[in-house]
Amino acid sequence: SVMFDEIHEECGVFGAYRVDNAASITYYGLHSLQHRGQEASGIAVSDGENITLQKGKGLTVDVFQKEKLDSMVGRLAVGHVRYSTAGGQENENIQPIVSKGHNGSLAIVHNGQIVNEKELRIELENEGAIFQGTSDSEIILHLIQKQKGTLKERVMKTANRIEGAFSFLVMNEDTIYAVRDRHGLRPLSYAKSKDGYVISSETCAFEVMGIYESVDLKPGEIVEFHKGIVKHEFYSTDTDHHMCAMEYIYFARPDSVVEGINVHAFRKATGSILAREDKDLKADIVIGVPDSSLSAAIGYAEEAGIPFETGLVKNRYVGRTFIQPTQAMRDRSVRLKLSPVSSVVKGKSIVMIDDSIVRGTTSRRIVQLLKDAGATQVHVRIASPVITSPCFYGVDTSTKDQLIGARMSVEELREYICADSLRFMTEEEMKEATHGVGLCLACFNGEYCTKLFSYQEELDK
Amino acid sequence: SVMFDEIHEECGVFGAYRVDNAASITYYGLHSLQHRGQEASGIAVSDGENITLQKGKGLTVDVFQKEKLDSMVGRLAVGHVRYSTAGGQENENIQPIVSKGHNGSLAIVHNGQIVNEKELRIELENEGAIFQGTSDSEIILHLIQKQKGTLKERVMKTANRIEGAFSFLVMNEDTIYAVRDRHGLRPLSYAKSKDGYVISSETCAFEVMGIYESVDLKPGEIVEFHKGIVKHEFYSTDTDHHMCAMEYIYFARPDSVVEGINVHAFRKATGSILAREDKDLKADIVIGVPDSSLSAAIGYAEEAGIPFETGLVKNRYVGRTFIQPTQAMRDRSVRLKLSPVSSVVKGKSIVMIDDSIVRGTTSRRIVQLLKDAGATQVHVRIASPVITSPCFYGVDTSTKDQLIGARMSVEELREYICADSLRFMTEEEMKEATHGVGLCLACFNGEYCTKLFSYQEELDK
Amino acid sequence: SVMFDEIHEECGVFGAYRVDNAASITYYGLHSLQHRGQEASGIAVSDGENITLQKGKGLTVDVFQKEKLDSMVGRLAVGHVRYSTAGGQENENIQPIVSKGHNGSLAIVHNGQIVNEKELRIELENEGAIFQGTSDSEIILHLIQKQKGTLKERVMKTANRIEGAFSFLVMNEDTIYAVRDRHGLRPLSYAKSKDGYVISSETCAFEVMGIYESVDLKPGEIVEFHKGIVKHEFYSTDTDHHMCAMEYIYFARPDSVVEGINVHAFRKATGSILAREDKDLKADIVIGVPDSSLSAAIGYAEEAGIPFETGLVKNRYVGRTFIQPTQAMRDRSVRLKLSPVSSVVKGKSIVMIDDSIVRGTTSRRIVQLLKDAGATQVHVRIASPVITSPCFYGVDTSTKDQLIGARMSVEELREYICADSLRFMTEEEMKEATHGVGLCLACFNGEYCTKLFSYQEELDK
Amino acid sequence: SVMFDEIHEECGVFGAYRVDNAASITYYGLHSLQHRGQEASGIAVSDGENITLQKGKGLTVDVFQKEKLDSMVGRLAVGHVRYSTAGGQENENIQPIVSKGHNGSLAIVHNGQIVNEKELRIELENEGAIFQGTSDSEIILHLIQKQKGTLKERVMKTANRIEGAFSFLVMNEDTIYAVRDRHGLRPLSYAKSKDGYVISSETCAFEVMGIYESVDLKPGEIVEFHKGIVKHEFYSTDTDHHMCAMEYIYFARPDSVVEGINVHAFRKATGSILAREDKDLKADIVIGVPDSSLSAAIGYAEEAGIPFETGLVKNRYVGRTFIQPTQAMRDRSVRLKLSPVSSVVKGKSIVMIDDSIVRGTTSRRIVQLLKDAGATQVHVRIASPVITSPCFYGVDTSTKDQLIGARMSVEELREYICADSLRFMTEEEMKEATHGVGLCLACFNGEYCTKLFSYQEELDK
Numbered sequence A, B, C, D: 001s002v003m004f005d006e007i008h009e010e011c012g013v014f015g016a017y018r019v020d021n022a023a024s025i026t027y028y029g030l031h032s033l034q035h036r037g038q039e040a041s042g043i044a045v046s047d048g049e050n051i052t053l054q055k056g057k058g059l060t061v062d063v064f065q066k067e068k069l070d071s072m073v074g075r076l077a078v079g080h081v082r083y084s085t086a087g088g089q090e091n092e093n094i095q096p097i098v099s100k101g102h103n104g105s106l107a108i109v110h111n112g113q114i115v116n117e118k119e120l121r122i123e124l125e126n127e128g129a130i131f132q133g134t135s136d137s138e139i140i141l142h143l144i145q146k147q148k149g150t151l152k153e154r155v156m157k158t159a160n161r162i163e164g165a166f167s168f169l170v171m172n173e174d175t176i177y178a179v180r181d182r183h184g185l186r187p188l189s190y191a192k193s194k195d196g197y198v199i200s201s202e203t204c205a206f207e208v209m210g211i212y213e214s215v216d217l218k219p220g221e222i223v224e225f226h227k228g229i230v231k232h233e234f235y236s237t238d239t240d241h242h243m244c245a246m247e248y249i250y251f252a253r254p255d256s257v258v259e260g261i262n263v264h265a266f267r268k269a270t271g272s273i274l275a276r277e278d279k280d281l282k283a284d285i286v287i288g289v290p291d292s293s294l295s296a297a298i299g300y301a302e303e304a305g306i307p308f309e310t311g312l313v314k315n316r317y318v319g320r321t322f323i324q325p326t327q328a329m330r331d332r333s334v335r336l337k338l339s340p341v342s343s344v345v346k347g348k349s350i351v352m353i354d355d356s357i358v359r360g361t362t363s364r365r366i367v368q369l370l371k372d373a374g375a376t377q378v379h380v381r382i383a384s385p386v387i388t389s390p391c392f393y394g395v396d397t398s399t400k401d402q403l404i405g406a407r408m409s410v411e412e413l414r415e416y417i418c419a420d421s422l423r424f425m426t427e428e429e430m431k432e433a434t435h436g437v438g439l440c441l442a443c444f445n446g447e448y449c450t451k452l453f454s455y456q457e458e459l460d461k
């Protein structure tokens, strides 16, 4: 919902290798990854000889009706769910993107953002390439097509040409390659299923199939699924480890395990850590902003020994087609999504946990809502550091000038959102909660782990 | 979702009297009541001279696009959201139902179930009435039309002719009547808004408008909104108080206040009570089946001093159009809706709270899911008594032979769902949690507060 | 298309009795009657025990998809296509209208207009009836329900209570009644099919089934299809014969036979007659305004010995969703529907035949179009008399003040449409073309064959 | 309609240069070209800086709703209507195809078929190109992108690389190029509008705008619309003139002028010529198969002095979604589209004109239909020669083995279709009717005016 959401992940990918009804399995997998993108959905399936493609705008369950899925026969598939940023809602950008050549087809699905995208695009165009859309996937396809050698060699060369955050799958008629960037910015895992293998952006998709064990790709790794065999290789040795912290803080589903750490457990830990520093704060109840901040709130409550309460209810039918409220409604629009439980909050001093603050407007409205409903004090605790810099790795956190944390001190911010007190986590505390997993924290500290190419300018403005 | 849900409420009603953009306000109101019915939605609006009607299948936000809503000018409105049972999905049954007469129109929306429906239908047909659908609303309209006197008198006579559970609104060009059955089976409240009045099945709809105070209709009461004035009257003095317990246990939104009791608070209390009786139970964590049982689980955890955990995650994109899983998937279909958080439950002894058990299949699958994910023990606690009898008051809890609690002892049931222990609440404990609000508990104890007319047979089979 | 059409018929009815796949046969029948109404379509089918109803907005081929039709099992069916006037586009008015009673259902489809509708509506409401829509069918259903006796007796009594133009079908689980008004204003015929009987507003629907022989109902007749037997009876002996002349002139399909006269043949004859009076007119070519006036133009050309040419082409993709042209386009909007063939008309003196003139704007634009394309002279001949009065028998020819023929003399009209000459037919010539079939010519001469009840006022204004 | 049509044209193109509301004008233009393709429609518009693209399946009037069109601001546009053959219904093939480059975008629309498509595709892929669809437009775009020089030079070089039938438009932000193949196989014209220029596959699109004069591109010509100026140039001097005869015979709208000859006039002339050779044939009436053969029938009737009659009526609501008739209906399926007017044909000896015979099944059914309806004799005259060879220039006339004229003598064919006599035109007579316009007649005589490349094999089978 354009009206409320402040951070957006751009994609989720899923693959199925030598699995019966691969399209159907991919459908269920994408359904589990739907929180990573609700605007469009697509599946390409291979029956060993041909690749069939179906895609469209909307949720996976709406794009794929029974007959459509039944018509997609084959044991290999790749699928994609997508959140599209303002400028890129065209059909041309819905994934998978498939190229149809005289000696075979290739399907690609991609999660992330390539930072040297503009440079590559110019280079490719100068060499005769044409682009019908603006997705990174088209660039990856072009690069693969241009290289020499076997498909694996071409994919590996391609992975070395692109810089930034990416986890992508390439499928031809009988093989799938899974590739993860050399900084490990975006997650990608695979697992053994009864009859073959499944690959996913998040592990929560495996549990739909009753699979509880999975393998994470390492930074710089390519995994080949070919002739029934899984082969790991590194396309680059120049690797480091910068898993996007925001995956833990906001995007990933609580039941996913990212780099060995369960997301819910991570969030609970952040809550505990926040509580640890609040020894002297006396409050009646702890509440979280649903759904992303409930785990942290539970963690805080447990550590602080203050009751965890359901002080806010989220309307589960908030959707894309929501009609803009009339002027009179406008400034209370947050109500359409969140309702205070007045019998819970009335007369109470509250610790309210949220995951992050981007533009600040939502936080301000929620505090207002709680006070209107009778809360006497609202102490806001944010389960992450202050966001000060834009992300160029596939997360739409707005431009620098929209980031309130880049313009205001914490005290100014507290005043702006009308909280009785406000506190964020430090970067060190973040690392404590991940038990040392290498993290990207660029949007908190401006330390980008890659060159930024043409985006550097944007940043410098 | 046909696949999973076991209990269904059949409706929610909303009204707006002398309110600017009444259709728009009703749209927001229905959006807040959407959990009471997702199959169809409708609004009738009066501009003082004419009544305009729009309705269709689907969520309120999908049925009403901007232009449609904009075209509905007027300051009075009634609206409806509907869950339709198998036999009644025809368009003829979508509410409001409007009759267009030479001296004015009437619009009606209704929540509940009339138990002497069949008898009234036959009587009315014999007198020349024709019915285009099967909804109770059509019967109410016919009865009103047949009576003599002012509209208010006709509505009151009608309310005395129908028996069962009902909360309905009748609107003509300039007046709205709100009527609640004389047993108080279904909730109905109204509140003062800035410029007029709003009426709703649940109070959560008022908070969208920033209204935190409301008045419940009493059993047997009719409230007239006319010439800007609100008048309370009783159409019957033969009243009693049997608020549907299931509203507290399952249907109502946690932020609603039903008969003065907040739903979330009620649910927390049931959790506490359950924990009180479990003094000797040692367990590592407490989990709830989301979303309906989370409040009770929090209450249990607090009382028992055992950590509350997120052991199950519910997929928020489960919708009506979901494709039936293939055979291989079938018996694990619950996974499409619920995922165990294996890192939370693995190796743990768990107390799992659910709100109720209807056919038992879902509970059985959830226990299995948790054990597959590594739980060592699963102790199931149900925040309500054993369901043993069908409901004839507007709730679709299946027929008697489908109710597992009618066929098995608690121990047999425990074995069936593979739980390590199983316990339900008693009726007395229920009453404790509602602090003495008069309750219908017929589906738990078979004591119906009305004659059942033709349904008696169905029960006796 | 709202932009162009000036006359609208309001309905077509079709029935199938003891015919395999009755719904499917009705679908084909309605497809052949589609020119009588394109806004909505519906079918009710009986399997001997239950009546199933499906209806919706749009063309028959769009409303009924394969699965829908397949689900409609039974050997009896009635169907309807509808043109809805401005005020009556609600779903409630789409036919068939079905009443569901405790001892059986009734489905009704109706073509025509009841002139004592308002009086009956008031009477019925006073006796307790409620109306959900504004269609005449609902009145007919109520009247049938109120009468005493067998269904046949009730239908006959009903036919005697209603006055005006009507051809309707009533179906219960195992019988169909076909009824035609006592003035014979609207056509209705039936035919023997291989396995049963089919009933239709126009005979063109029979030919889809390879049936070339049919029987017309007589004014005042009711035909019963029951137990495999067809029984004719008169519900009234007070009959006369006033078949709507407009059916011949404009509505009916050229391949239909109305009261023994083929429509195309009738139209050709009007052309001949027009030519007969034009002995001295020298012109290069004869053209007709497609499609309705092509037959008459052919007849004229043949009689006059002047070549018949295709001087105007009609765009066959003009539909309901057409976007209003921009201002610059507005006054040339007729071009979106009709194109002059400039190589045919350039430098030519033309006789242009049209079927009728209602508001005059279209004629004026067409003459302009032809002159722009190079025609030197345009002599307009209208294959019917001057329309001077509104129709109250089911045809939407606009109100009196919109009828240009009611306000202007033929010479003024000629000048208004910029024709070089203009001539209409006389009433006597009309009768000559129908070989004496009793005709309603009320819209030409104001002589209505029934009392007009409340419409009298409207006329007197 | 898959069930009936035997010949399909694959496209229509339209362009607007420096015209206010170019998208809107293109919408009206495409509406006039809709008969050339009903499966998909698209428009790309340039506002001088950016190119916006909208496309989708369905008729132009359905794909483009008001808001969509309003959002397409700009004074240059190109548009396309498309008939898609079985294998190419994917969204990737809907035109325009737009490439988005770092120094500008290109939009292309194309009508025709490139015969060296396969060879070019392989060559381009070997050089690194990727193809997302199977349309010729993508090849043209790739070729343009690969060439060196100004855009005009690149377009001209491209036109020299492709062989076959083509008329295409290329638009960048401020220029449009219109290109016609060097054999003149497909038509392409442009005209001066009030404020700019419009370009169209057929001249009928100009008349919607009140434009009666236009210029045809010559074979091998490229026309540049740039800086308000129109420049003609030849990209090749190796030209000849082979306008597709089928455009005259079947595809083009009767009001279009193709190479200076009006289509209706051409068709009338073929009818006259056919009659000239039938001096001794005595028949009662002449009829045409609507709509394509009505002009020829009028011509025949005039020449022969036999009355032209409406012996067949075409159902104007036959559409794409038509449900397959049941078995019993199957062999009479032609009835759903065509009805005999039995009162016209009964007892008559008939000359029936059709435009062409492809597979023969439709002709056979129509003759049967007329005889069932009472015709005593049916003399079939075909207003073109016998089709014996497949078309590789953009017309889908089926493969050689489906062409009945390739397998049977005229006498065998007469017997197959049960006609009393059957005659075709000769090639010389065709040329007589076009007054010497250079014609492609390859599907009649197998003389292809280009090399066929990979299609030669297909032909040789």
Ligand SMILES: Nc1ncnc2c1ncn2[C@@H]1O[C@H](COP(=O)(O)OP(=O)(O)O)[C@@H](O)[C@H]1O
Pocket (backbone or CB within 6 Å): A004, A005, A006, A035, A249, A250, A251, A252, A253, A254, A289, A290, A291, A292, A293, A314, B313, B314, B315, B316, B317
């Ligand atoms: N099925 C699910 N169940 C619970 N949480 C989920 C589910 N899907 C996504 N999430 C969580 O929802 C959060 C984002 O949603 P939420 O906070 O409700 O919305 P918003 O975008 O308004 O902040 C993420 O933290 C993600 O972990």
Ligand SMILES: Nc1ncnc2c1ncn2[C@@H]1O[C@H](COP(=O)(O)OP(=O)(O)O)[C@@H](O)[C@H]1O
Pocket (backbone or CB within 6 Å): A313, A314, A315, A316, A317, B004, B005, B006, B035, B249, B250, B251, B252, B253, B254, B289, B290, B291, B292, B293, B314
């Ligand atoms: N917006 C909401 N936020 C939280 N809970 C809600 C909301 N709407 C409805 N509910 C609660 O959801 C419960 C029913 O949903 P849930 O338990 O998730 O589904 P199920 O029907 O599968 O049991 C009810 O208890 C109701 O109180």
Ligand SMILES: Nc1ncnc2c1ncn2[C@@H]1O[C@H](COP(=O)(O)OP(=O)(O)O)[C@@H](O)[C@H]1O
Pocket (backbone or CB within 6 Å): C004, C005, C006, C035, C249, C250, C251, C252, C253, C254, C289, C290, C291, C292, C293, C314, D313, D314, D315, D316, D317
């Ligand atoms: N399938 C058909 N074929 C030929 N004529 C038809 C068909 N269906 C309806 N008609 C004729 O079309 C006429 C109405 O259409 P037309 O004149 O084209 O449209 P308009 O409403 O613009 O005058 C009627 O005269 C009717 O007889």
Ligand SMILES: Nc1ncnc2c1ncn2[C@@H]1O[C@H](COP(=O)(O)OP(=O)(O)O)[C@@H](O)[C@H]1O
Pocket (backbone or CB within 6 Å): C313, C314, C315, C316, C317, D004, D005, D006, D035, D249, D250, D251, D252, D253, D254, D289, D290, D291, D292, D293, D314
């Ligand atoms: N708007 C129109 N008016 C008249 N003729 C048209 C129109 N559009 C296309 N045509 C003609 O229709 C013919 C094709 O349609 P028709 O013969 O009716 O269908 P079929 O494809 O069944 O043969 C072409 O000859 C074309 O010239």
Ligand code: SF4
Pocket (backbone or CB within 6 Å): A185, A243, A244, A245, A246, A247, A390, A391, A392, A393, A394, A395, A440, A441, A442, A443, A444
């Ligand atoms: S900058 Fe922030 S959002 Fe972007 S990848 Fe790094 S941690 Fe994630």
Ligand code: SF4
Pocket (backbone or CB within 6 Å): B185, B243, B244, B245, B246, B247, B390, B391, B392, B393, B394, B395, B440, B441, B442, B443, B444
């Ligand atoms: S029987 Fe049960 S579900 Fe029905 S009204 Fe009573 S408590 Fe509610």
Ligand code: SF4
Pocket (backbone or CB within 6 Å): C185, C243, C244, C245, C246, C247, C390, C391, C392, C393, C394, C395, C440, C441, C442, C443, C444
């Ligand atoms: S008034 Fe005219 S249109 Fe109406 S029924 Fe009579 S002839 Fe027909």
Ligand code: SF4
Pocket (backbone or CB within 6 Å): D185, D243, D244, D245, D246, D247, D390, D391, D392, D393, D394, D395, D440, D441, D442, D443, D444
């Ligand atoms: S082969 Fe036939 S259809 Fe094809 S271009 Fe030549 S004349 Fe036209």
Ligand SMILES: [Mg+2]
Pocket (backbone or CB within 6 Å): A289, A290, A291, A292, A293, A355
């Ligand atoms: Mg959140």
Ligand SMILES: [Mg+2]
Pocket (backbone or CB within 6 Å): B289, B290, B291, B292, B293, B355
């Ligand atoms: Mg639940």
Ligand SMILES: [Mg+2]
Pocket (backbone or CB within 6 Å): C289, C290, C291, C292, C293, C355
């Ligand atoms: Mg007409």
Ligand SMILES: [Mg+2]
Pocket (backbone or CB within 6 Å): D289, D290, D291, D292, D293, D355
């Ligand atoms: Mg044809």
